Structures are given as structure tokens and as C-alpha cells.
């Protein structure tokens with residue numbers, strides 16, 4: 342079996358497994374930021390990715406399932422209970438997914454979420470967030486249930502052979518993997534073997550909400566984009582202009598070059614690049630034609646941090662303005678670098 346564990350540096354673990362004889366592979370719990378690594382692995386290993394499996398609806402990181410489905414033309418796999426509309430193969434407890442000569446055995450393990458499952462293949466089990474090294478998944482997030490987690494662990498997962506290797510979806514300590522026997526012996530949460538004591542412990546954990554909870558659920562359930570993805574796509578469609586280049590340009594006073602501040606009016610009034618014009622991002626599409634009738638104008642968009650201006654520049658390019666750039670770093674960097682700032686409104690141009 343071809344096997345590679347991919348850590349994203351923030352504790353998320355994903356897995357690339359394959360049957361070398363049949364040249365096919367599956368990816369388990371892919372993370373959005375790692376997409377290029379999976380593509381690289383597929384090329385390096387010579388294995389074609391057939392399945393992309395999410396062990397559950399993640400609330401704490403962004404799944405790359407949908408992106409990789411397009412990239413590889415592979416089928417996405419989740420438990421039948423998954424709310425996502427982008428699942429090609431919905432599986433249930435006891436289903437076997439054939440991967441060349443390998444058989445991926447699906448074990449439904451609700452508790453962390455209703456749609457949680459573990460994937461057992463040969464000598465190892467991919468436990469998602471059901472069982473972690475020295476921990477378990479939490480049960481206080483949407484569709485979590487401590488009673489179900491107890492049943493999933495003690496009646497199912499922990500009944501696997503003690504030597505079975507455990508590969509979880511999270512590992513914050515760089516331990517890599519563990520075994521069923523080691524967890525039964527050492528995992529503090531598994532020492533509560535009575536149902537009532539286990540449930541009470543899980544309900545009393547009082548954990549903080551994960552970062553990006555709502556965004557992760559929104560994008561993982563709907564297949565929509567994360568804010569970072571949206572910005573990255575916009576940034577890949579436009580060039581930036583450096584602070585130094587802009588500082589050279591403002592001395593030249595060219596007629597076909599416009600600095601367009603897309604922040605709100607009060608922010609513009611408090612300080613903008615000398616000579617900048619103002620058109621708030623919210624008004625951009627509505628007012629652009631009356632403001633700039635010439636699509637060959639060179640436009641530099643400026644905002645506070647360089648993000649909204651990137652979106653604005655990408656929008657202008659889409660609208661047909663071919664010479665649009667965004668200021669790299671935004672007004673914050675401009676001010677902090679000591680470049681000149683002009684204050685006040687420019688009445689004739691205010692929208």
C-alpha cells in the first residue's frame with residue numbers, strides 16, 4: 342500500500358493512500374491549503390486519485406474535497422448523513438470501497454458529528470476526529486453527541502485489534518500515529534469506561550469555539566468559497582503595484598493614470614494618497630461607467646490593507662478595464678512607510 346501522511350502545520354492531518362498495483366489512490370480529509378501537495382503526490386507516485394474522502398463535516402478547517410474533485414475528476418465520498426450536496430458516493434456502516442486491490446472499510450462512528458466515520462484499511466484505521474492521540478473529538482459542536490461517541494468508541498472502534506495503527510485527522514504534537522492498544526492504555530478520556538462518567542466528562546469540557554467555525558461549516562456544507570480563496574483568486578488575476586512605484590508615479594502627474602481609493606468616504610477624508618480619487622467599493626459597479634468612461638485608463642485601486650482593493654481591481658478587470666492594478670499593502674503600509682498623505686474631501690469627485 343502506498344501511504345503518505347500530510348500535515349498542514351496547524352495540526353490537521355490528511356492521508357494519501359493507494360494501491361500501487363492498480364495505480365489508484367484515495368485522499369482522506371484533505372485540507373484546502375494543501376491542494377498542491379496532493380497534486381504533486383499524485384504525479385510523484387504515479388497513482389491516479391479515484392476517491393476523495395471526508396471522514397465528517399469539519400467545523401474547524403476548510404475541506405479541499407470540492408476543489409480536488411475538479412482537479413482529479415475523482416468521486417467524493419462521505420457518510421450518508423453528510424449535509425453536503427457535493428457528495429458522489431454516500432456510504433454507510435460496513436460498506437467496502439474498492440481501491441484497486443485494497444478494500445476501504447467504512448465504520449460509522451457518530452458522536453463528534455452525526456456523519457463521522459472511520460476508514461479501516463489493512464493494518465490501520467483513519468479515525469477522523471472520533472479518536473485522536475491522547476484525546477477524542479469534541480461533542481459540543483453541531484450534531485455532536487457524547488452518548489453516541491461513547492457507543493462509537495467502546496462498541497466499535499476500540500474493538501479493533503489492539504495492534505491496529507491509528508491515524509487521526511488532528512495531531513497537534515507531531516506524534517504522527519498511535520495504536521488502539523496504546524490509546525486504551527494511555528488516552529485519559531478513554532479511562533472513563535462507564536457510559537455515564539464518559540458522557541459527564543465530555544459535557545463538562547467547556548471548550549472554546551474553534552477559529553473559523555461558521556466559515557468552515559458554511560463552506561464545507563455548501564461547497565462555497567472561503568474568504569481566503571476568494572482573495573487568492575482575485576490576487577491571481579491582477580498585478581500589484583509597489584509603494585515605491587506609486588511614489589514615483591505621483592510625481593509625474595500623468596493624465597491616463599488614476600489612483601482610486603475604494604474605502605469608505607470618512608476613511609478617504611482622514612488621509613489618502615495625494616491626488617487619489619474616491620469611489621467606495623460598494624458603489625464601484627454602479628458608478629464606474631460615469632466615473633471612468635475610458636476602459637484604457639490605467640487604474641490603481643487602494644484600500645486600507647490591500648485586500649478589498651484586490652477584489653475591486655479584479656472586478657474592474659472583469660468589467661473590461663485592462664490596465665488595473667492594486668496597491669501592494671494598502672494605505673496602512675503607505676502611511677507606515679512615511680509616504681505623503683493628503684486629507685480632506687474632493688467634492689467634485691465624491692459619489
Ligand SMILES: [Fe+2]
Nearest residue numbers: 399400401470
Ligand atoms: Fe472535526
